[in-house]
Amino acid sequence: MTKILVIEDNNLMREMVLEILESRGFEAVGAENGQVGIQLAIAQIPDLILSDVRMPEQNGLQVFAVLRSHPATASIPFIFMTASDMQKALELKADGYLQKPCSVAEMLGTIATQLEKPTASNPQHQKVQDNSAPSNLGLPARNRKSRFEIASFCWQ
Template sequence: MARILVIEDEANIRSNLLRFVRLEGHEALEASDGDTGLQVAKEHLPDLIFCDVMMPRMNGMEVLAALQAEPSLKQVPLIFLSASAESERLEEALRLGASGYVTKPFNFAQLQAVLKQYLPK
């Protein structure tokens, strides 16, 4: 069982992601903004992070930069979730160290593929 952190400011999306994570048999951690998400990550050391890009207090790119600066969190795969499918934003996220990028609306098959790719067997 992996520990997965969901950082998402929209309550309905966060709730659906948490339900998905639990149905897949993993421990689900949550945060409603980037600043809280960073604190949860530092405290619980997740195996994977799903993170929205556009959030209050600290956006996803800022969360990624802060994670990259933490030795204990630098290797944790971070998958961005965003309604924006702009190729420039995707390229920037990957260049800065994100492991992947899923555009909203997403489906559970896409998320299952992410889990299969980034979690240990």
């Protein structure tokens, strides 16, 4: 099962993203700030990281720098989610960016794009979880709507 770490200090936002990811067949893990996010990333080695930029303890830009410098986490796809610091995020050359607010479809599309890319540590690796992208979900899961899916979920 594909594991995604969500680093977001807004409790409601983090819980909504986790619920959406879990409803799509991902294993989703949440961190309430950058410091906890770094610890979880190193301990659990997720397949992908979604991170807010503005957070206490360590912001997303600092989290990105720390994880890129750590051998075990350097090649994990990293997607920034931000409402106001997009220029700073773009300068760091992360793997993806989501401008808040964004739709569930935009988030899932960005995740799917990153998971389908070969990784630097294993160029032969391709996404093998058939249930990880919305287009590959079985009919019941695809038709099941999250209670949060009606509105855009990414806001500040």
